[in-house]
Amino acid sequence: xxxxxxxxxxxxxxxxxxxxxxxxxxxxxxxxxxxxxxxxxxxxxxxxxxxxxxxxxxxxxxxxxxxxxxxxxxxxxxxxxxxxxxxxxxxxxxxxxxxxxxxxxxxxxxxxxxxxxxxxxxxxxxxxxxxxxxxxxxxxxxxxxxxxxxxxxxxx
Amino acid sequence: xxxxxxxxxxxxxxxxxxxxxxxxxxxxxxxxxxxxxxxxxxxxxxxxxxxxxxxxxxxxxxxxxxxxxxxxxxxxxxxxxxxxxxxxxxxxxxxxxxxxxxxxxxxxxxxxxxxxxxxxxxxxxxxxxxxxxxxxxxxxxxxxxxxxxxxxxxxx
Numbered sequence: 001x002x003x004x005x006x007x008x009x010x011x012x013x014x015x016x017x018x019x020x021x022x023x024x025x026x027x028x029x030x031x032x033x034x035x036x037x038x039x040x041x042x043x044x045x046x047x048x049x050x051x052x053x054x055x056x057x058x059x060x061x062x063x064x065x066x067x068x069x070x071x072x073x074x075x076x077x078x079x080x081x082x083x084x085x086x087x088x089x090x091x092x093x094x095x096x097x098x099x100x101x102x103x104x105x106x107x108x109x110x111x112x113x114x115x116x117x118x119x120x121x122x123x124x125x126x127x128x129x130x131x132x133x134x135x136x137x138x139x140x141x142x143x144x145x146x147x148x149x150x151x152x153x154x155x156x
Numbered sequence: 157x158x159x160x161x162x163x164x165x166x167x168x169x170x171x172x173x174x175x176x177x178x179x180x181x182x183x184x185x186x187x188x189x190x191x192x193x194x195x196x197x198x199x200x201x202x203x204x205x206x207x208x209x210x211x212x213x214x215x216x217x218x219x220x221x222x223x224x225x226x227x228x229x230x231x232x233x234x235x236x237x238x239x240x241x242x243x244x245x246x247x248x249x250x251x252x253x254x255x256x257x258x259x260x261x262x263x264x265x266x267x268x269x270x271x272x273x274x275x276x277x278x279x280x281x282x283x284x285x286x287x288x289x290x291x292x293x294x295x296x297x298x299x300x301x302x303x304x305x306x307x308x309x310x311x312x
Contacts, residue, residue, distance in 0.1 A: 040205075042198040049196075049232060057233045064237040068224060076205060077213045080236040081220040087243035094250035101257035108264035 007034035012043060021047045025062035033066055040069035163190035168199060177203045181218035189222055196225035 008022030009015065011034055016023060022043075026034040037046050046065060050058045072079035164178030165171065167190055172179060178199075182190040193202050202221060206214045228235035 040197065040201060042201050045196065045198050049228075053232060061233045064234050067237055068228075068235055072205075072224075076209060077217045078220050079224055080240065081223055084236065084239055084243065087240065087247065091243065091246055091250060094247060094254060098250060098254050098257060101254060101261060105257060105260050105264065108261065 004028055007031045008038075008043060008047075011035060011038065021050050025050070025059055036069045036073065037062075037065050040072050041065060160184055163187045164194075164199060164203075167191060167194065177206050181206070181215055192225045192229065193218075193221050196228050197221060 005014075005016035005028060006020055006023035007026040007028050007030060009020060010028060011031065022034065026037075034043075037043075041049075046062075049065065050061060053061055068080050071083065075082045078085070161170075161172035161184060162176055162179035163182040163184050163186060165176060166184060167187065178190065182193075190199075193199075197205075202218075205221065206217060209217055224236050227239065231238045234241070
């Protein structure tokens with residue numbers, strides 16, 4: 001029921017062919033979606049990237065390209081990578097909190113009489129204190145498969 | 157000491173002007189860095205994005221663009237978003253583990269006699285069980301500032 005041109009063909013002021021690569025993923029009802037990916041990746045690159053994928057994966061690829069483009073427009077310096085940095089910090093926070101909780105459990109398990117109100121002093125590794133982007137050099141979490149593009153060095 | 161053309165100008169087979177926007181961030185010694193961002197974003201878009209930023213932020217922008225481009229080449233469907241998904245899953249795992257540990261601490265604190273070997277049954281919210289990309293609709297973590305581009309809906 002695709003009467004009329006898709007958002008991409010409208011934007012590019014061209015006829016929308018029957019086999020238009022953009023048409024299924026950039027409906028005319030959401031012109032902002034196309035203008036966003038066009039601004040960051042360029043229509044030609046988006047078309048190429050979709051074309052290189054099997055059809056059943058194109059929708060997800062279009063969605064993630066749109067997401068990345070939005071991130072880059074909102075945050076022109078860091079884009080998506082800003083979110084990745086933030087999530088790494090959250091993981092470090094959670095791991096620190098977990099280490100504290102586990103030390104407290106160990107204390108309770110080895111204490112002959114429970115002392116509910118006692119303060120437990122917990123040693124947490126200094127390396128877990130993330131105040132800058134030093135997590136880039138660390139690799140404490142197990143996401144090697146997804147982080148593989150950069151191996152141990154992140155940007156360089 | 158930039159004798160010769162930068163990687164971008166070499167790739168584009170053009171003279172490298174003195175004020176070349178690519179030159180400081182795409183040295184001729186690393187041609188792969190430029191070809192990577194060119195393949196995903198296009199040279200013209202990369203140039204525009206750098207030009208729109210104050211000079212002191214351009215290097216970081218070039219680094220994150222390179223990172224994103226590498227991710228997209230490695231993972232043409234999800235790109236960087238694949239890493240974000242993975243990190244969300246890690247955060248959910250850590251939060252579940254923390255909830256278990258905290259319940260165990262509460263058990264110890266309320267138990268009159270410590271029973272180190274006793275199994276503690278912990279109720280963990282079913283919503284924390286991430287087996288697909290349902291975290292996209294959740295927003296349990298506090299990263300609203302960085303996740304703002306998409307507000308509560310992620311891709312659509």
